[in-house]
Amino acid sequence: QQPVQSPQAVILREGEDAVINCSSSKALYSVHWYRQKHGEAPVFLMILLKGGEQKGHEKISASFNEKKQQSSLYLTASQLSYSGTYFCGTATSGTYKYIFGTGTRLKVLA
Amino acid sequence: GAGVSQSPSNKVTEKGKDVELRCDPISGHTALYWYRQSLGQGLEFLIYFQGNSAPDKSGLPSDRFSAERTGGSVSTLTIQRTQQEDSAVYLCASMGGGNTIYFGEGSWLTVV
Numbered sequence: 001q002q003p004v005q006s007p008q009a010v011i012l013r014e015g016e017d018a019v020i021n022c023s024s025s026k027a028l029y030s031v032h033w034y035r036q037k038h039g040e041a042p043v044f045l046m047i048l049l050k051g052g053e054q055k056g057h058e059k060i061s062a063s064f065n066e067k068k069q070q071s072s073l074y075l076t077a078s079q080l081s082y083s084g085t086y087f088c089g090t091a092t093s094g095t096y097k098y099i100f101g102t103g104t105r106l107k108v109l110a
Numbered sequence: 111g112a113g114v115s116q117s118p119s120n121k122v123t124e125k126g127k128d129v130e131l132r133c134d135p136i137s138g139h140t141a142l143y144w145y146r147q148s149l150g151q152g153l154e155f156l157i158y159f160q161g162n163s164a165p166d167k168s169g170l171p172s173d174r175f176s177a178e179r180t181g182g183s184v185s186t187l188t189i190q191r192t193q194q195e196d197s198a199v200y201l202c203a204s205m206g207g208g209n210t211i212y213f214g215e216g217s218w219l220t221v222v
Contacts, residue, residue, distance in 0.1 A: 002152075030209070032210075032211060034211075034213075040215075041201065041213040041214060041215050041216060042153070042201075042213050043213075044210050044211065044212070047209055047210065087152065087153060089153075089211065096141050096158075096160060096205060096209075097155070097158045097166055098143065098155075098158075098211060099155050100145070100152060100153035100155070101152065102152050103151075103152045103153075
């Protein structure tokens, strides 16, 4: 039931791009993306609802393909501040019970 | 308060003792969640409260774990007869009409 994220970890140089994927075995209604820095609480990035929309937040955007039960987070021109662990949180139709993915550790080097 | 408040922020307890962790959600938020995060691991779902509905307890790992939410606001997570494997950060979160989940800073539990 827990969404699977890939890759598990990624190391980037400043300015490089990355894609983080989130796959579920269940039909999804909505997907949340969060970033957690070491020793801190997860912080909300964006939400995507059923409809295949793509949303953007500065140089971070995401897409949601409900047919494939997948969401992807796109990080472009990465900055040092992007380092952290990224989690997707998914909910199925009719519920706001959010189950979080396995996490992707991202480290951006200068 | 402005955010989700949790207490205690740190708790060290002896194996076999009971602990209570408190969560004060954002005012007006009807949904409240408890998650557990072991060192370097992901967010493990424990329990979910939504308004006056019966809570979804499907993530509680054993009958030593229980949670309640009084008056649709404050929630308490209780762990009885703590074990060393219970050591983790326990994160509380709440969600209102905006569909955004806000997390508290967590309660760091260490069982010795």
